[in-house]
Amino acid sequence: MTKRKAPDIVVGRLPLYLRMLNQLVEEGRSTTNSQELGDRLGISAAQIRKDLSYFGGFGKYGSGYDVVYLRDQLRRILHLQQTWPVVLVGAGDLGHALANYHGFAANGFEIVGIFDNDPQKVGTLIGSHEVQDVARLEEVIGEGGVKIAILAVPAGAAQTVADRLVASGVRGILCYAPVTLKTSPEVKVQYIDPVARLQHMAYYVGAGAKP
Amino acid sequence: MTKRKAPDIVVGRLPLYLRMLNQLVEEGRSTTNSQELGDRLGISAAQIRKDLSYFGGFGKYGSGYDVVYLRDQLRRILHLQQTWPVVLVGAGDLGHALANYHGFAANGFEIVGIFDNDPQKVGTLIGSHEVQDVARLEEVIGEGGVKIAILAVPAGAAQTVADRLVASGVRGILCYAPVTLKTSPEVKVQYIDPVARLQHMAYYVGAGAKP
Numbered sequence: 001m002t003k004r005k006a007p008d009i010v011v012g013r014l015p016l017y018l019r020m021l022n023q024l025v026e027e028g029r030s031t032t033n034s035q036e037l038g039d040r041l042g043i044s045a046a047q048i049r050k051d052l053s054y055f056g057g058f059g060k061y062g063s064g065y066d067v068v069y070l071r072d073q074l075r076r077i078l079h080l081q082q083t084w085p086v087v088l089v090g091a092g093d094l095g096h097a098l099a100n101y102h103g104f105a106a107n108g109f110e111i112v113g114i115f116d117n118d119p120q121k122v123g124t125l126i127g128s129h130e131v132q133d134v135a136r137l138e139e140v141i142g143e144g145g146v147k148i149a150i151l152a153v154p155a156g157a158a159q160t161v162a163d164r165l166v167a168s169g170v171r172g173i174l175c176y177a178p179v180t181l182k183t184s185p186e187v188k189v190q191y192i193d194p195v196a197r198l199q200h201m202a203y204y205v206g207a208g209a210k211p
Numbered sequence: 212m213t214k215r216k217a218p219d220i221v222v223g224r225l226p227l228y229l230r231m232l233n234q235l236v237e238e239g240r241s242t243t244n245s246q247e248l249g250d251r252l253g254i255s256a257a258q259i260r261k262d263l264s265y266f267g268g269f270g271k272y273g274s275g276y277d278v279v280y281l282r283d284q285l286r287r288i289l290h291l292q293q294t295w296p297v298v299l300v301g302a303g304d305l306g307h308a309l310a311n312y313h314g315f316a317a318n319g320f321e322i323v324g325i326f327d328n329d330p331q332k333v334g335t336l337i338g339s340h341e342v343q344d345v346a347r348l349e350e351v352i353g354e355g356g357v358k359i360a361i362l363a364v365p366a367g368a369a370q371t372v373a374d375r376l377v378a379s380g381v382r383g384i385l386c387y388a389p390v391t392l393k394t395s396p397e398v399k400v401q402y403i404d405p406v407a408r409l410q411h412m413a414y415y416v417g418a419g420a421k422p
Contacts, residue, residue, distance in 0.1 A: 011414050015407035019389060041391050078410050079417025086409070093311045097304035098405070103389060107406045108413065147416050148409065171419060172412035174405060178230060178314060180252050188415045190408040194309070194385060195318045196226035197401040198297070198359065199289050201383035202319065203222050204399045205358050206290025208382060 006054035013051055014074055016041055021071035033064030080108040085144045087170075089161050090152030091116035091124075091131045094176055098152060099126040109148070113140040117157075134161070141168040148172040155179045162189075217265035224262055225285055227252055232282035244275030291319040296355045298381075300372050301363030302327035302335075302342045305387055309363060310337040320359070324351040328368075345372070352379040359383040366390045373400075 020040055024032055034045040034052075041048075052058055052070075055077050059065040075081055086109045088098055098104075099114055114126060115134040122133045132140070140146070149170045153161055158177035165173060172188045175181055178196075181189050231251055235243055245256040245263075252259075263269055263281075266288050270276040286292055297320045299309055309315075310325055325337060326345040333344045343351070351357070360381045364372055369388035376384060383399045386392055389407075392400050 012407075012411050014414070015404075015410040016391070018410065019407070020391075042393075077414070079413045080410060084409075084413060084416075093308040097308040100304045101405075103406045104409070107410065109406070109409050148412060150405070150409075172409075172416040174408055174412065180227070180231075182253075186419060188412045190412055192403055192405060192408065193226075194312075194361070194403060195314045195320070196223075196230070197385055197403065198295075198315070198320050198361075198383075199226040199229065199291060199318065200223050201359060201385065201399045201401055202290045202295060203225070203288070205295075205383040208397060 004054055010051045010054055014078055018074040021067055024067045025071060029067050031064050032067055084109050084148050085112040085146045086148045086150060087113045087141060087146050088150045088152065089115045091121045091126060095152045096126055098150060099129055112144050137164060138168045141170060146170060151175045151177060153177060215265055221262045221265055225289055229285040232278055235278045236282060240278050242275050243278055295320050295359050296323040296357045297359045297361060298324045298352060298357050299361045300326045302332045302337060306363040307337055309361060310340055323355050348375060349379045352381060357381060362386045362388055364388060
């Protein structure tokens, strides 16, 4: 059904569209249109139509989109019809917050193992998960066919752990460590770095309003 | 010194360059060049030169960049010569992790207040910070001249809190709630949404390797 290869920036917006469609379903709505989606998301209607056009035709001209149909198509496009098993490496403060976050399971991702190398943490419980020794990482990834990992370890440990994840079959890494990982091209890495985001904002805030 | 208006995507890369320059300073290096920065960051050398050209000339042709000088210039461009006071709203698991994260203070941002509306949390300590009643939010923002906030509240509360932040003078919001905030154009909002990032990855991982 894909017509042209969608740019990465377009793919990155699909989760926002999916989130909004989930919300519309919750609100009991049956149809929507690019104008409404755009208004709610702060994106132009034309941009939304163009983004979706990479993946096929989802609405009749003038009649908008069927909410459930478009949601289901976005889930299919993003490969979210199955639940993805995910390992979480790092059971510090951030690891705790991530392990306790209900948004993952509600949106297609189930944490199947939490790992740390600190003997003080191994064996402790986070929610219903027992923190496991990171020595067992490869075993759990292999047994579960895990392809996606969340990396919440200190910067100095991130590359070593990433290498082990990739060697075990992981192909997507959500990296919270403030580093740039070196991985092979078939591995997709996404970074979450709040400091970089704050600095990005400071560029604008500092220009308009010196504290 | 600014020559042309830098696109937002370019501004977003400056913190990565700054982080790498900080690392080079720590390594005791005095000079670098776009090729080395690019190799370390997984960005082309040409892209780095083009990005930096928006802000002036930072190196002599062929001799590369002075590490400390370029770092200091990036800090100036990003308005990081001062430390920014920041308020954190939400003292749940995520708020705890953020409050305990040393990366903020080390990189230009000092958390000056943590707020929650849960009486069970108000008065408790997170590190050296006492969680304050969110009723005091406007007072602390006003007294501290706070322009930047981190929003770590549930989705349902995010817009209301954001409105209060903006009304009190905040001009930059780092939003962890999975929502799209409605704010006036002079307010810069950055979102951190791990679910959206995982879904973005699943698009690629699912295409290459069905679990």
